[in-house]
Amino acid sequence: xxxxxxxxxxxxxxxxxxxxxxxxxxxxxxxxxxxxxxxxxxxxxxxxxxxxxxxxxxxxxxxxxxxxxxxxxxxxxxxxxxxxxxxxxxxxxxxxxxxxxxxxxxxxxxxxxxxxxxxxxxxxxxxxxxxxxxxxxxxxxxxxxxxxxxxxxxxxxxxxxxxxxxxxxxxxxxxxxxxxxxxxxxxxxxxxxxxxxxxxxxxxxxxxxxxxxxxxxxxxxxxxxxxxxxxxxxxxxxxxxxxxxxxxxxxxxxxxxxxxxxxxxxxxxxxxxxxxxxxxxx
Amino acid sequence: xxxxxxxxxxxxxxxxxxxxxxxxxxxxxxxxxxxxxxxxxxxxxxxxxxxxxxxxxxxxxxxxxxxxxxxxxxxxxxxxxxxxxxxxxxxxxxxxxxxxxxxxxxxxxxxxxxxxxxxxxxxxxxxxxxxxxxxxxxxxxxxxxxxxxxxxxxxxxxxxxxxxxxxxxxxxxxxxxxxxxxxxxxxxxxxxxxxxxxxxxxxxxxxxxxxxxxxxxxxxxxxxxxxxxxxxxxxxxxxxxxxxxxxxxxxxxxxxxx
Numbered sequence: 162x163x164x165x166x167x168x169x170x171x172x173x174x175x176x177x178x179x180x181x182x183x184x185x186x187x188x189x190x191x192x193x194x195x196x197x198x199x200x201x202x203x204x205x206x207x208x209x210x211x212x213x214x215x216x217x218x219x220x221x222x223x224x225x226x227x228x229x230x231x232x233x234x235x236x237x238x239x240x241x242x243x244x245x246x247x248x249x250x251x252x253x254x255x256x257x258x259x260x261x262x263x264x265x266x267x268x269x270x271x272x273x274x275x276x277x278x279x280x281x282x283x284x285x286x287x288x289x290x291x292x293x294x295x296x297x298x299x300x301x302x303x304x305x306x307x308x309x310x311x312x313x314x315x316x317x318x319x320x321x322x323x324x325x326x327x328x329x330x331x332x333x334x335x336x337x338x339x340x341x342x343x344x345x346x347x348x349x350x351x352x353x354x355x356x357x358x359x360x361x362x363x364x365x366x367x368x369x370x371x372x373x374x375x376x377x378x379x380x381x382x383x384x385x386x387x388x389x390x391x392x393x394x395x396x397x398x399x400x401x402x403x404x405x406x407x408x409x410x411x412x413x414x415x416x417x418x419x420x421x422x423x424x425x426x427x428x429x430x431x432x433x434x435x436x437x438x439x440x441x442x443x
Numbered sequence: 444x445x446x447x448x449x450x451x452x453x454x455x456x457x458x459x460x461x462x463x464x465x466x467x468x469x470x471x472x473x474x475x476x477x478x479x480x481x482x483x484x485x486x487x488x489x490x491x492x493x494x495x496x497x498x499x500x501x502x503x504x505x506x507x508x509x510x511x512x513x514x515x516x517x518x519x520x521x522x523x524x525x526x527x528x529x530x531x532x533x534x535x536x537x538x539x540x541x542x543x544x545x546x547x548x549x550x551x552x553x554x555x556x557x558x559x560x561x562x563x564x565x566x567x568x569x570x571x572x573x574x575x576x577x578x579x580x581x582x583x584x585x586x587x588x589x590x591x592x593x594x595x596x597x598x599x600x601x602x603x604x605x606x607x608x609x610x611x612x613x614x615x616x617x618x619x620x621x622x623x624x625x626x627x628x629x630x631x632x633x634x635x636x637x638x639x640x641x642x643x644x645x646x647x648x649x650x651x652x653x654x655x656x657x658x659x660x661x662x663x664x665x666x667x668x669x670x671x672x673x674x675x676x677x678x679x680x681x682x683x684x685x686x687x688x689x690x691x692x693x694x695x696x697x698x699x700x701x
Contacts, residue, residue: 270648279608
């Protein structure tokens with residue numbers, strides 16, 4: 162038993178270290194690329210080289226992620242969820258939503274969209290890459306409010322697209338992509354309190370590393386498929402947008418989300434809004 | 444009277460069926476996409492939106508204001524897109540490493556219209572469609588009732604959410620918070636004193652909104668509407684005229700010109 166506990170601790174510590182290290186490496190690698198080639202840092206940025214260089218492989222991986230992600234989105238809205246025992250009732254589908262769920266989804270969407278629109282992005286390279294502090298809320302909404310929070314993040318991003326002038330064919334990818342950003346930590350992080358090493362470790366694995374990769378590949382695969390309509394060259398899709406989404410989601414969620422989660426969890430729990438305290442069928 | 448983004452008026456656009464306006468919105472988007480590589484072909488779409496702003500009672504003055512505000516954005520778009528297409532077309536001028544060609548400039552203008560035209564169309568749509576009718580139209584298009592309501596509620600709550608964010612930013616700045624102080628990671632951390640109070644306010648509003656929704660029996664029975672919009676001849680004519688106009692522009696936009 163104690164052996165299992167200590168190996169779990171090692172795994173947790175490894176996840177946290179990996180998450181922090183990944184965030185630090187991404188920032189350092191971009192800084193290196195910027196110093197080496199200030200006119201076009203993307204050509205020297207290691208992540209751009211990986212995403213664009215292996216774009217055929219990314220396309221195949223993206224297709225699998227896109228099919229699975231969209232399937233999960235539809236299944237969860239229908240009130241079902243994938244478990245080790247197969248497809249089971251979740252009790253969190255739209256048909257099960259009460260007034261609190263509708264209110265949570267609407268307010269999450271308004272606040273997420275409002276924060277995305279009202280807070281200026283932190284620009285690293287003008288016109289090329291930035292960090293959006295409001296993105297740290299998507300996993301928090303998913304973990305604390307459940308499926309209504311995931312839908313809130315998706316609608317909030319859609320509203321920010323409409324208000325910010327980014328609405329288009331690509332917004333469909335952004336809609337489900339943001340749903341997945343909130344969904345992955347909601348589904349796979351067991352302890353949502355951010356008060357134990359296990360909770361934080363699992364968050365760094367699912368809410369930082371895996372989520373950043375899944376959302377970047379999901380959105381960019383969609384942009385790649387709709388290239389003729391969206392009009393973005395493949396280098397822009399895989400060489401600029403994919404590393405930008407990946408960088409933003411890794412850095413913002415590694416730095417802000419655990420702190421926000423630690424502060425907000427007692428408030429959410431105290432007001433009776435934590436999803437596990439409200440959902441009956443599970 | 445205003446509710447969220449809706450502005451109460453008695454104009455042509457206010458009288459249209461929301462489904463007709465949704466079709467128009469879609470056509471604007473299609474035409475903007477089709478003309479994104481040639482800004483000159485996007486001008487008719489932009490001009491039609493200035494007319495739409497007038498017909499929705501918001502006035503062409505608002506369009507002028509939006510264009511003036513967007514001119515800085517146009518400059519940024521031009522820098523990014525024109526430099527991306529600097530190898531195609533005839534060189535107009537160069538500034539350091541930045542080379543502007545006629546082709547690059549047309550693409551930049553097209554991309555600018557691709558962004559600004561749908562925004563203007565959404566402004567017209569949301570300001571002339573009652574939230575009640577928006578929910579109705581989304582339901583008619585097959586969106587689940589609770590999702591349609593969530594979307595409409597979120598749109599209505601957006602102005603108050605923006606106001607709340609702005610108030611918190613002002614209050615924290617008055618206490619000495621400087622959002623742009625330090626490196627990128629420090630600047631990220633500087634946003635914590637803004638996000639936490641905003642979420643705290645969200646948590647207090649949830650119960651109030653829930654009670655309002657419960658008093659209207661949301662989720663307890665199938666939603667019904669007392670005042671349902673009806674499709675009239677003017678809606679058919681409007682959709683027909685829009686299809687011909689934007690369809691023509693889109694076809695023109697897809698033809699190679701350079």
